Amino acid sequence: MSSYFLENPNNQPMELTTEQLQTEIDALTSKLTGDMFADMDIKDQIHNLTMKLNGIKPMDSHFDCVGCGS
Numbered sequence: 001m002s003s004y005f006l007e008n009p010n011n012q013p014m015e016l017t018t019e020q021l022q023t024e025i026d027a028l029t030s031k032l033t034g035d036m037f038a039d040m041d042i043k044d045q046i047h048n049l050t051m052k053l054n055g056i057k058p059m060d061s062h063f064d065c066v067g068c069g070s
Contacts, residue, residue, distance in 0.1 A: 016052075018053060021049055021052060021053045022053065024049055025046055025049050025050060025053070028042050028045055028046050028049070029046060
């Protein structure tokens with residue numbers, strides 16, 4: 001899953017729950033191979049989901065993070 005949102009019946013975006021975010025992080029973590037270059041995209045996805053899970057935004061910024069969407 002590459003999105004932080006799920007579609008609901010009314011076609012309104014619905015944010016993932018804490019449990020859903022953690023499940024996605026766990027699933028991605030299980031796909032890591034130990035090869036830094038092969039794992040780069042997966043680690044980026046894990047980082048983005050972790051920031052979303054923890055409600056982290058870049059310091060001194062009132063803007064959403066353009067790079068990761070947190």
